Amino acid sequence: MSSGEKTEAAATPGRGPEAQCYAERVSLRLPLGISGRDPGGQGFTELGYTKILNRNGAAIVVNRLLAPKQILVIRWVGDTVEAEVRVIGQIGSEPDGKIYGVAFIDPAADYWHIEFSPPSSGVMLKVLLECPGCRHREIVSLSEFELSVFEANGGLSRGCNKCREETLWSQSKDGRPPEPAVPAAQAGVPAPGGKDRRKTFRTKMQPKGCILFCQQETPVEVVDMSRAGVRFQCSRNFPDDLLVRVAVPYMPGAANIFVPARIRWSRTLPSGKFECGMEYMKN
Numbered sequence: 001m002s003s004g005e006k007t008e009a010a011a012t013p014g015r016g017p018e019a020q021c022y023a024e025r026v027s028l029r030l031p032l033g034i035s036g037r038d039p040g041g042q043g044f045t046e047l048g049y050t051k052i053l054n055r056n057g058a059a060i061v062v063n064r065l066l067a068p069k070q071i072l073v074i075r076w077v078g079d080t081v082e083a084e085v086r087v088i089g090q091i092g093s094e095p096d097g098k099i100y101g102v103a104f105i106d107p108a109a110d111y112w113h114i115e116f117s118p119p120s121s122g123v124m125l126k127v128l129l130e131c132p133g134c135r136h137r138e139i140v141s142l143s144e145f146e147l148s149v150f151e152a153n154g155g156l157s158r159g160c161n162k163c164r165e166e167t168l169w170s171q172s173k174d175g176r177p178p179e180p181a182v183p184a185a186q187a188g189v190p191a192p193g194g195k196d197r198r199k200t201f202r203t204k205m206q207p208k209g210c211i212l213f214c215q216q217e218t219p220v221e222v223v224d225m226s227r228a229g230v231r232f233q234c235s236r237n238f239p240d241d242l243l244v245r246v247a248v249p250y251m252p253g254a255a256n257i258f259v260p261a262r263i264r265w266s267r268t269l270p271s272g273k274f275e276c277g278m279e280y281m282k283n
Helices: 144-153
Strands: 006-010 023-027 031-037 043-054 057-062 071-076 082-094 097-104 125-130 137-142 156-159 165-171 202-204 208-213 216-225 229-234 243-247 259-268 274-280
Touching (some): 031 057, 057 144, 082 156, 137 144, 137 156, 144 156, 208 229, 229 259
Parallel strands (some): 165 202
Antiparallel strands (some): 023 043, 031 071, 043 057, 057 097, 082 097, 125 165, 202 216, 208 216, 216 229, 243 259
C-alpha cells in the first residue's frame, strides 16, 4: 500500500463496551466492475468504485438501485479475480451514485490483498431490533457496515423467521426480554390451506412498476417483491394466468427493461383498486 493510502481504526465513540471492537479499515478508491441480476432475472454489469475497505467487505459506489441481500460479483477493473458479495444496504449518496455496504460471501476471502490487523469478532454493537410486521424481536450483532446502514436508514433490512417477511427492522423500545429465536423450519405464516407456500422472503418496498400488455402500459404500485415475483396494486384488473411483461423499478421516459411474467391471483380492494400477485417467468 502506498503512503498516500489511509488506514484508520473504525469505532463508534460514546457507546458501551460492546461497541469497542475495532475493525481496521482502509479509505481507498478502487475501480470495480460490478455484476448481478435485477429483480426480473436480467443480468447487468456496472462500473463503480470503493470508498472504504475492511477485511469483511467494503463501502462501494455504483449508479444503480440495489436491494438488501442482493448478491453481486465484484472485480477490480483490469483484473480477472472476482469475489461474491452480499448487499447490506444503502449508506448514503454521491454525485456518481449510491453508497452501499457490502460483505463478502466467503468470510475468509483475502480479496483486497491488504494485511489487516488480526481479525476480531467483527461486532461493532449489539442492539435489540424489532420486526415492524409481527413485532418479533431479536438481539442482533452488527458489523461495521451493518452499523453504518442502520444509522443511515434508522433500521436494517432483515428476514423474519416468524412472519417470513423481509422488512426494515428498527431498534425496539420495548423493555421486555426478547422471545427465543424461532427455528426457520418451524417459522412462517400459514397460507390458505394451512401451509406456508412461500419459497423466498418478500421485501417490503414501494417502487413504481409498469405492466405491458397488448402494447398498453399500466403503471402499478409495488407492495412487496421477492426473487420469485411481485405483489402490486393498480386501477386495472388483470385475470389469473394472464401472460404479461413487467418493469420494476419503472421510470417514465427511461430505458426500462420489461421481463415476462404471469398473473397468479388478483382481488378487489375496499378502495376499488385491484391487488395482484405475479411471478417472473424464464425467457
